[in-house]
Amino acid sequence: xxxxxxxxxxxxxxxxxxxxxxxxxxxxxxxxxxxxxxxxxxxxxxxxxxxxxxxxxxxxxxxxxxxxxxxxxxxxxxxxxxxxxxxxxxxxxxxxxxxxxxxxxxxxxxxxxxxxxxxxxxxxxxxxxxxxxxxxxxxxxxxxxxxxxxx
Numbered sequence: 001x002x003x004x005x006x007x008x009x010x011x012x013x014x015x016x017x018x019x020x021x022x023x024x025x026x027x028x029x030x031x032x033x034x035x036x037x038x039x040x041x042x043x044x045x046x047x048x049x050x051x052x053x054x055x056x057x058x059x060x061x062x063x064x065x066x067x068x069x070x071x072x073x074x075x076x077x078x079x080x081x082x083x084x085x086x087x088x089x090x091x092x093x094x095x096x097x098x099x100x101x102x103x104x105x106x107x108x109x110x111x112x113x114x115x116x117x118x119x120x121x122x123x124x125x126x127x128x129x130x131x132x133x134x135x136x137x138x139x140x141x142x143x144x145x146x147x148x149x150x151x
Contacts, residue, residue, distance in 0.1 A: 037086070044080075115140075118140050
């Protein structure tokens with residue numbers, strides 16, 4: 001029984017970041033998600049560096065992966081879909097100087113229905129005293145949600 005409890009404790013999600021800079025990095029990504037959920041393009045844009053780049057890697061049936069790169073305005077020049085919500089868990093933050101990354105599993109829903117899950121990777125830079133998103137990359141894996149929810 002003790003071994004099972006120990007194994008469960010080891011696999012538990014990491015604690016939230018204690019370092020103030022790590023908290024600020026994570027808060028920037030969360031502000032992007034909050035703007036997305038509210039359909040507030042201006043709030044989303046406020047988290048980004050100019051010319052921030054986005055990249056999706058979408059899994060297709062048969063094992064094909066479609067890679068797509070684009071700018072923020074191409075995707076979010078209009079509002080995100082009404083009822084859209086994305087959230088991540090178990091974020092891993094790596095930071096050195098003015099550069100930071102966040103990697104985390106996520107789930108995307110619209111009106112409570114899961115569209116897909118995957119891995120989000122944010123690259124951020126500290127500019128003028130604030131953390132800003134330079135790029136966001138993600139996998140879109142509709143069939144992998146049960147597996148990803150365990151991460």
